[in-house]
Amino acid sequence: MNIVGVRVELPTNQPIVLLQEEEGERFLPIWIGAFEATAIAFAVQGVETARPMTHDLFKNVLEDLSVKVEQVVINDLVDGTFYAEITMFTNGDKHLISARPSDAIALAVRMEVPIYAEEGVLDEASIVMETADEDEIQRFRDFLDHVEPQDFL
Secondary structure (H helix, E strand, O other), X not given: OEEEEEEEEOOOOEEEEEEXXXXXXXXXXXXXXXXXXXXXXXXXXXXXXXXXXXXXXXXXXXXXXXXXXXXXXXXEEEOOEEEEEEEEEEOOEEEEEEEOHHHHHHHHHHHOOOEEEOHHHHHHHOEEOOHHHHHHHHHHHHHHHHOOHHHHO
């Protein structure tokens, strides 16, 4: 999955992250919290903060402990709530860590690891946008170029 962008959905002012299949037409919108929206948007844009944000801290700790993050998988959807799993390796041992998708995505962007979604999650929650909706995708990208932290408050 590729991150198309983070934006605030109107009229609810609820932040969402929009993922797109790497080779496909399906998009997966995931409603997230304001803090996580800022964390993802900053990471996608390469914004450096004066002090590490929580996800930066987590990345730094994992790297310092020589933990390799392999991937993030959006693996379930139950009663409208998405679930994710982070695959990590340390000392040759594989660990699957349950996480909120927003936190997992924020970490994946920072660690430059792939994001996947289970087929069942895509079947249930994805939307297909026609090619004519390239304008909508461009609006997501334009939003990323101009987003400020206060946009999520």
